[in-house]
Amino acid sequence: MQEATQSICTTPSAMFCAQGQGVVRGYAIGRAVVMGAAALEVPHYRVAAEEVEQECVRLCAAMDKARDEVNALASGLPADAPKEMASLLGVHVLLLDDPQLRLQTMALIRERFYNAEWALTTQGQLLQEQFSAMEDEYLRERGADIRQVIERVLLLLSGAKPLTLHALTQADDEPLIVVARDIAPADMMGLREAKFAAFLTDLGGPTSHTAIVARSMAVPAVVGLGNFRSLVRDGDMLIADGFTGAVMVNPSELVLEEYRQKQAEFALARASLASLRDAPSVTLDGIAVHLEANIEMPEEAEQALAAGAQGIGLFRSEFLFMGRSTLPDEEEQYQAYKAVLEAMQGKPVTIRTLDIGADKVLDGEQTVATNPALGLRAVRYCLANPDLFQTQLRALLRASVHGTLRILVPMISSIKEVIAVRQAINEAKQSLFAQGITVADTIQLGAMVEVPAIAIAIEPFAETLDFLSIGTNDLIQYIMAVDRGDSEVADLYDPQHPAVLRVIAQTINAGERFNTPVSVCGEMAGDPMLTRLLLGLGLTRFSMHAAQLLDVKREIVTAHSNALRTKVAGALNRAERLDLAILH
DSSP, rough: OOOOOOOOOOOTTTEEEEEEEEEOOOOOEEEEOOOOOOOOOOOOOOGGGHHHHHHHHEEEHHHHHHHHHHHHHHHTTHHHHHHHHHHHHHHOOOOOHHHHHHHHHHHHHHOOBBHHHHHHHHHHHHHHHHHTTSSHHHHHHHHHHHHHHHHHHHHHTOOOOOOGGGGGGGGSSOOOEEEOOOOOOOHHHHHSOOOEEEEEEEOOTSHHHHHHHHHHHOEEOOHHHHHHHGGTTOOOOOEEEEEEEEEEEEEEEHHHHHHHHHHHHHHHHHHHHHHTTOOOOTTTTTTTEOOOEEESSHHHHHHHHHTSSSEEEEGGGGGGGOOOOOOOOOHHHHHHHHHHHHHHTTSEEEEEEOOOTTTTTTTTTTOOOOOOOGOOOOOHHHHOHHHHHHHHHHHHHHGGGGSSEEEETOOOOOOHHHHHHHHHHHHHHHHHHHHHHOOOOOOOOEEEESHHHHHOOOOOHHHHHEEEEOHHHHHHHHHHTTTTOGGGGGOOTTTTTTHHHHHHHHHHHHHHHTTTOOOOOOOOGOGGGGGGHHHTTTTTEEEEEEGGHEEEEEEEETTOOHHHHHHHHHHHHHHOOOOGGGOO
């Protein structure tokens, strides 16, 4: 994963400050605990031919021990552990058994006579590069799993003891802020029992492990700080601003007092939000707004319910397929989909069909497209692999009797693809009927609006489909011709650009004309700063991470929808970048 560029500035009120990306909102004040790098200085040498098999044995023994360690961590998780933790540790177990890591590493030992450490880091780098090339931001972050697994095995190969956080045992009562290059799931568990105030990492993004677990713990986090870890010492006083991504090192007493006040105000605001959980999501002028949750794994459905979600607006099914050497069969997929539908107790569950790109073939055969973002991905991939698609559709249809299922198809760009998907669904239905397996009478079919082609010619899709879901992450990327993972053009990735807003408005308006529900499930939906803007565009269905629901609901219940529509319409007519301040 490419490191974020760090911004260091000298300020009158602090020794220095750094700028990263705030991924969990909140304010933290505490002493730095700097985690040493887990990656070792890897020895590079060639082994003799007669020592090759023994080197393979040494590698496998270390990988087996690492797997046993992670399994032990997973089986010993406390009852209050984040629900994501078991699945994150499970990914590490799967990677330690994955032939691409184990067998290909042994192949490097046997064919090139690399020592185990050299072979392991070489193969790991290849796998990390493949993940980093992926279009989906969450999948790009899974390259961190590869790195973390390799670091654990390298420690065992070296005979070193696992990393310990000696500073966490300090006697005083001051809060602690963990500073690291990256934090593996197992290390996160080691931090749970310590007293900490925030997580700060050089690497990572909104979907990194640090961000995921920190959200579930309601702990502020700032990621993408570049080389910040090398600039901080144990015991430095830090302020972390999870809103702006700013981190201040050894600030003045005046700045400390300012942020203590912000902490207190934020704590009061969070406490008041709890009362909104069961309150109706209705604007001041009586417009009902439907709030749903995005999930990656079945276990997260319970969190969505606990946060007051009215359904699952996006279940990214590809995470059932990733980090493993074999594809999930029909029964495994059926059980996963069934679990979510049952957990939601009749509330609608939108499951997106496999959204995988041409940069990684699921059966392990490696092919890299010239431009994966524009290649054989998502629905194109599924239609080109009908057996794989039929397996998923059969599992979805079988699960449909356990709740209210909606099937969402990504990267649709033509009516021809909609027809092909319907034919595939009918084929799966007929095969189930032939086996005497029942299917729900009503299963809605929808499409992601993320390719400009569907957004520009939206009317036939709004007329043909049961619902539409705007995937703003990719839609903005394609409209602006900006790679959202490229830091050099990140400033051009603009959700408030008039072209972006017009396309969103056009889609919502088409939905209204054809009585077709339209939701937004991209990052825009979960950003409370943009809630009033989306309401002004006419949006009444939002889907986001469960942790963002109450922040968005607060904006909704204090907004006047029709007044916002008037203000936003005026800005769209003038084709100007809308100033969010006018919406408050």
